[in-house]
Amino acid sequence: MTTPRRLPPPRREFTAPRHVWYAAFGSNMHLTRLGCYLRGGRPEGGLRAQPGCRDPRPPERALPVMLPGELYFALESPVWTGGSAFYDPAGEGRTAARAWLVTAGQFSDIAAQEMRREPGTDLDLREVLSCGRDEMGPGRYETLVCAGVIDDRPVLTFTAPWRRESVEGNPPAGAYLRHLASGLAESHGWSSDRIAGYLATRRGAEGHWSREAVARLLDSAPDDVVRS
Numbered sequence: 001m002t003t004p005r006r007l008p009p010p011r012r013e014f015t016a017p018r019h020v021w022y023a024a025f026g027s028n029m030h031l032t033r034l035g036c037y038l039r040g041g042r043p044e045g046g047l048r049a050q051p052g053c054r055d056p057r058p059p060e061r062a063l064p065v066m067l068p069g070e071l072y073f074a075l076e077s078p079v080w081t082g083g084s085a086f087y088d089p090a091g092e093g094r095t096a097a098r099a100w101l102v103t104a105g106q107f108s109d110i111a112a113q114e115m116r117r118e119p120g121t122d123l124d125l126r127e128v129l130s131c132g133r134d135e136m137g138p139g140r141y142e143t144l145v146c147a148g149v150i151d152d153r154p155v156l157t158f159t160a161p162w163r164r165e166s167v168e169g170n171p172p173a174g175a176y177l178r179h180l181a182s183g184l185a186e187s188h189g190w191s192s193d194r195i196a197g198y199l200a201t202r203r204g205a206e207g208h209w210s211r212e213a214v215a216r217l218l219d220s221a222p223d224d225v226v227r228s
Helices: 031-039 104-114 126-131 174-188 192-199 211-217
Strands: 019-024 061-068 070-074 084-088 094-103 133-135 143-150 153-159
Touching (some): 031 104, 061 153, 061 174, 084 153, 094 174, 126 133, 126 153, 192 211
Parallel strands (some): 019 153
Antiparallel strands (some): 019 094, 133 143, 143 153
16 A cells, blocks of 8 residues: 655756656546546446547556545536545545556646546646645636655645535435445455445445445446445
């Protein structure tokens, strides 16, 4: 298991990185789901197709990582319905994620698609790499966060600008939880019981999804999942 090191002090002269670690904490932990952002397409159970990246090549490497901060579910997902996963880097505990080694251009295009923007423009990473955070807009995934470095490459993700306690929780849809559960199994190698204990106790899911119902996600057909 890998935990990113702290962000080093900013250099006097900024040099844009060629590669970054994209830390996916939601459905993009699953390689098939990430492929929809890289190559374009609609994920199983999703409502919207993605245009894809300029560079559709798969990531060069992948690592299971634990990010400092808290995962929670809120708002309404336009792709899955139900609550979306968000990451509060100042929250308690740790968030399980999967770090994908991609080019800076690929990260820019993945972020653009999550921000509901057209991919094709490289992000200016100067602010997030200097300060650890860059609010590029008020939207739900328009805040860039640098969670540290792995192998001298920055670990970047995107989330909402608000804190966890500033927004009402909303339970996620079964299809969405399925992708998160299978992504955790694929990347971290966790058991169904550990995945269920993790997801069912996140704010927004807690009290709406039981551990037993989440555990069944990994073994059920797409239309068979019900809460209990």
